Amino acid sequence: MKKALLLSLLSLGCITLSCAQSKSSKPYKVEEQNVAATLKFLASDELKGRQPGTPEMDKAAQYLEGILKKNNIKPYFATYKDTLKNYPKTAYNIVGVLEGTDPELKKEFIVIGAHYDHIGMAKQAVNGDDIYNGADDNATGSTTVAELVNYYGHSRSNKRSILFCFFSAEEAGLLGSYHLAKKLKEQGFNIYTMLNFEMTGVPLGGDNLAFITGYGRSNMADKFNEYAGKKIIGSNEFEMKYQLFRQSDNYPFFQEFNVPSHTLSTTEMSTFPFYHKLDDEFEAMDTKHMTAFIQQMIPVVDKMVNAKTQEIVLKK
Template sequence: MNKIFRLVFLALLVGCGSSQNMDTQTGVVGGPEGVQGKIVQPADSYGSSDNGAMATNFTDKDRIKDIMDYLASDELQGRETGSEGIDKAANFIEGIFAKNNIEPYFVGYKDTLTNIDSKAYNIVGVLEGTDDSLKNEFVVIGAHYDHIGLIAPVNGDAIANGANDNASGTTTVLELARYFGNKKSNKRSIIFALFSAEEKGLLGSVHLAKRLKSQNLDLYTMLNFEMVGVPLVEKDYFVYVTGYEKSNLAAISNGYANENLVGFLPTAKEYNLFQRSDNYPFDMEFGVPSQTYCTFDFTNFDFYHKVGDEPELMDYEHMATFVNKMYPVLERIINAPVKEIKYN
């Protein structure tokens, strides 16, 4: 995430725990400051997998590991914006898009940033929706693929590999693109966006949000993925969303998952993470629900912006489980007959 975590936080936040609980009999989820939301049940005609059954095991830890091991490898030198390493990452992402039927949204996959002096580009693909009416509405699924490159060495290692931040989110988006690109079950159109220059101040997502807004894009929601490489600690939910209390996204997600999948992390609100990842420019430009899914809870990973953010520290079983839980939820969101996710 963009310059938001400091070492002092780790000492302050250990054991913060969760303030969210679910009453399994009433289906009520408790949220911040007394906010409560009923777990929303799936809409009719959402076009889900396998005749409505929650699909599982689309991906596995070995496939996740293959992607992560490349994106967070020493060869890519920490994927700093404008570097040779991030160029290699961009080409890798383009190849996955092309192989899985994701078309370029613009003339090519690379969308050159206009708000930074160095050479930088987002990678933007699109999968047209299958419904004649709903395909004119869009869902953006995104993550940043840049990191901070080479930093002060520790024990001779100067490469900030950025496995958790944010090869993990990038890998999640790539696996979601593989799922939808091959199944083609999406009634709405999906934009898959991998952002550069997040570490420079959200510049990639700022650029794309403004460009899409200038096209009068009918954006339903922007769903972002950030630091999902390790599981939450002692929580009764699997993932949290930034800006939890701002919308009913958590309740919608939990209803489609039929479990307490998405929760409220108090420290995410305390440190205003909603404004510190690539969801925020879409919130600013479009005013539609734009939020980030994350499993970094300030206690479960000690190597933010350090050379120790290495792929071998990632929990690939957790990541595979996360993707397998999320893609049917996103499929139902994308295929719901009406725009169910709304800001409060």
Template structure:
């Protein structure tokens, strides 16, 4: 009799435990159920662009705090270090400086050896000699805490969903403001390792909306079909052409460019700064309070299915346009 009672009690305990586990297990993250939280976006840009980080100059104590923050987000969301640690020390900068690089392996045996690199620079220009009033800190909220936040939000989604067939690298670059040094270093390093890079998508200055029929523009618009594919994946005119981006050769002025040079694959930057909608480029006025975090959250949410479809396309659909 005691044995029967024991077995019954054990069975009840197991059932209750399984029920409790079922209640605690989060719902699977799916593209349709996932939206980027504006509060999370605001929290990220406010921290990255806070005075405590002193403008995130490459090699400074302030950018060290930003790196630690990025590493924590990666670790909490299942993003593994790509190298032996998240930190990839630059070999082309005199001060100790490093990129922060994580990845998620693809879930398709045939496609996981192809990589998409999703990047942004997380450095800025630090403390200026000439400020405005008693403010000398160039906080770099739009440039480029905004792009950094986009990469972190995409990492959070894919880290939770594990829905990518191709492998994804999430790279936050240092010393962009010193001449694209972080991305130059990483592009050369990955080429030496013979990384099979499918394409590179870079996020730069997405903190304020444009007044246009599209949400963002892409540099090098005419050189590849990336914009067309992104719009197809989005089901709307999400990405457009900005003539000034061509006039000012922005394709060559952000962290996409070293990957284009080294790998000869479509490598482009997505941006919403159109030279008229933000007056604080490289000034102390580039503060988090001026960013439109609802716009940012909405745009990043729209980029999630775009990047997912890019990662899961059965063939290499992103390609150069023949002249």
């Protein structure tokens, strides 16, 4: 009787464990309503164009801090706020860190970032509108990073450590990322690579899901396509013509550390009519596209974060 009871309990335990494993192995799903909620707040009139050094920009910073806190992502410095030393007003990068799970790989850092500032208010209203909401530029990139925070807060699956960065004062000349990259370099920061997101709010069109800036400088695009099992990342003529590699927050990290540092974007800027225009608003964004883009990027980023060796390297 006891033996039968023991076997029954063991069997029940196995079933329970099997159910738990099955539940935990369920693929993570990015929810469009969460994407839309973050994007809508960051691009709202309430934030008045997210000009650094304003009370409205402080609200955006607090919102992003809240996402890090909710996911138990710790501040990298004493607080989440990294105060810029190269901007005339008080402005902050928001920086959180998730330590890796591997005793050796956790010593290497992946930097994942996006700028959350924009250009503020217009001097003269057009049809009653004087707020540069900056939905695509770059509330969408910040939303993308926020969703990666949500994913890693849920999965804790990162063998390498991840530094999540929301940069300020990008529109003033990449000042937030220049400040942080220099600061980290002086502290002996061990960076593997830097991945930045900029303008991910509308579909690119064509054969690729997104384009990468500085396509030929490293093998990141090739490795991402390999990780995805199909070609999702390519080059872009507009990007190459206007050297967008130098125009976003990836560039200071490349300059300081000389490691693969790139920006991913899904916006074809030669056809997108709202860049730095008053009409760059939430309603012009495609949250279904954004959700699908983030969903496809999660396993790609995860493979980069967890690769046993440094697979992404500069091209000679």
